[in-house]
Amino acid sequence: MTNFYPLPLNETHDPDLKSWVESANGHPDFPIQNLPYGIFSVGREARRVGVAIGDYVLDVSALDGVFAPEVQDAFMQPTLNRFMGLGRACWQDTRLRLSELLRDDFPSPFESSPHLHHQSDVQMHLPFQVGDYTDFYAGIHHATRVGSLFRPDNPLMPNYKHVPIGYHGRSSSIVVSGTPITRPAGQILPDPAQPPIFAPSRRLDYELELGFVVSGGNDLGEPISIEQAREHLFGVVLLNDWSARDIQAWEYQPLGPFLSKNFATSISPWVVTFEALAPFRTAAFVRPPGDPSPLLYLQDERDRMLGGLDIHLTVSLQTQSMTEPQQISQSSATDLYWTPAQLLAHHTCGGCNLRPGDLLGSGTISGAAQQNAGCLLEITMGGKDPLPLASGETRCFLEDGDQVVLQGWCEKEGFARIGFGNCSGQVLPARQIEAAQTVEQ
């Protein structure tokens, strides 16, 4: 096995490891091979760092003398930013230590067990303070399918296969999974022959994405090469880039999406580290014959071999008449046209400085087939083909009360399955608009 890139495999990835936390063994998301980080609190206590293990959260801030002082200090912070700033060697040491501590052969688990909280007893928070949030557009099937709705003959822009297209998103409105999403109001143009109106969005959508969390930055004017990019990436979250398609269609020219996206972006509470993901690295997207080679600053042979991520993704929807979510789509991170390292190298190639806590969205991850699309805009062909649900209902776009749940996991022969948990959000009705506002003028 090629295990020199991007990160080494070691004893923490051994599929035979078991934990004394019994619910971890065989857990679909959080076995001892995962060990993702999050920020939690219990009751009115302070926010601090926790590690998911089975159905529990280990309060790593409470373990005296287990970690180096700078790690212990970082674990007492209300965000992961300080820990992420300690660098890969420290993260690797900490992962080893955590793995030993939670293993079933650890001699004194009782010292740790009082610091286990059942996940249903804790409140999860935004895991890191986001400096800048950038959203890319690396899902080529999404870009092609959405482009074809607007430009059937020429769905992909000429730049798409050369430039990792991205734009700046809004960091203030990034929220943790579980936060309700108020339907936004905005300018929409229901009838192109009439002036726009101000009204609640009628075409509210989700977007299935991954978020790549930047750990360490660069100075302004100093690009990060693709070879160095992996040193600047800490982990991965699920990301729902909620989108109001009608607001987007009217506002986006010429400077891109703005209010159609900035009302909320949800991320999962657990950051799965690139160390945990090491067994699931895979080849970058294989460019079909005729596609251009990436420019040199986006080329790295090892990244081409193992820079991709083999992550399975699903979207489930629960309407108010359902008793549980129904899966409506599945796709794979292998359908991303650009690797995380390429996104990061591109982001900085002109000198833009990244900071710890910056978040890079992948763009909507859709498969080649319609049923593998990562948003309703694609699934329903722009709202023309309603999606039938098991409840007998249909959906073109999201309705009030609908809950969207993103899930992601990795599985591979010879390794334990690890997962991301849920990234969920329920749509609340739009804020009341004064009657005068809704009159078509």
Next chain:
Amino acid sequence: MTNFYPLPLNETHDPDLKSWVESANGHPDFPIQNLPYGIFSVGREARRVGVAIGDYVLDVSALDGVFAPEVQDAFMQPTLNRFMGLGRACWQDTRLRLSELLRDDFPSPFESSPHLHHQSDVQMHLPFQVGDYTDFYAGIHHATRVGSLFRPDNPLMPNYKHVPIGYHGRSSSIVVSGTPITRPAGQILPDPAQPPIFAPSRRLDYELELGFVVSGGNDLGEPISIEQAREHLFGVVLLNDWSARDIQAWEYQPLGPFLSKNFATSISPWVVTFEALAPFRTAAFVRPPGDPSPLLYLQDERDRMLGGLDIHLTVSLQTQSMTEPQQISQSSATDLYWTPAQLLAHHTCGGCNLRPGDLLGSGTISGAAQQNAGCLLEITMGGKDPLPLASGETRCFLEDGDQVVLQGWCEKEGFARIGFGNCSGQVLPARQIEAAQTVEQ
């Protein structure tokens, strides 16, 4: 005089006030009627709040017992964010107190004078920590002229007069005036029949803008009405939205500008408060017959009467062969199609939350005539008509070593002139690119 909106005039605006700091009297930017805030340091001392008065900075962090404890604490911070969070009543009290303290009839100026530093002896820093940076596109002459380069028959998009067009910018690369600007490299397409290349930008430009500084935010999902918008705005800075036109042209579709803008944005070090600007409020842009009325959420009669800003603006350029900058353009903030209150109300109308320290760029402020254009792209008609300089040189776009200086001021019969100082930056050569990268592939 209508002085009830947006802020009252009071004794601090009296044009006859004089200061015991003699250089303030008749100073073009910083008379006692201005009192802008900035962050400065001397040598290796800590960053703290200062107020510009004449040629000096008053170290307001060092004045014991002059201000309320929360103000004194805020003045000892390394950014203005805490002070901005104290709210308008506090800012107004503080302005009154500063005005009294610096007046020529103040009984004991010697208590303050040791805390005066000549501006040439201090280092200025970024005045506030920027949460999110949004750049609008409210300069209608700029939008029209740039649009006409691409779409001669239909320069303005159909949404322009309805939607205050804006997009999210990059907050990490906002720098204070004086910071050198490294020419960015990126993907450009010199020959549309050939693939793109990675090379230093050949079409580097400035953009003359104002930045509106947000003081207090709103909760996610809770819009700020246009009537309330002024309570959330602290002050104004000059802003240079450096732009790489060749990178922009190739990357911007379909999601807007990204690397072409995020390599640097310069702002002036002194934040001129909306209190200081009160005498210079003026009518909003008068929409010509045929233009649509703003939708109701962007309408406020008082904002229409006095929501604009009468600020004169100039751009000067100093090439390496010049001994001083040459003015190459002048324009006016009265040419903004939308008021600051409209921009803020629009930004939040879908529920997006603002935070103290958020920065709203106005967009490039150009006049109706070509010589009043706020960027070289417009002045040179997309690089086709070189701008002749007094030195005998010409410019289509910026060359290495060029320094761009933005200036802004307000003057009006019956009031003292106040100004913003400089927002300057010099272009440094691009970082060396490995030879292999520059080969056209």
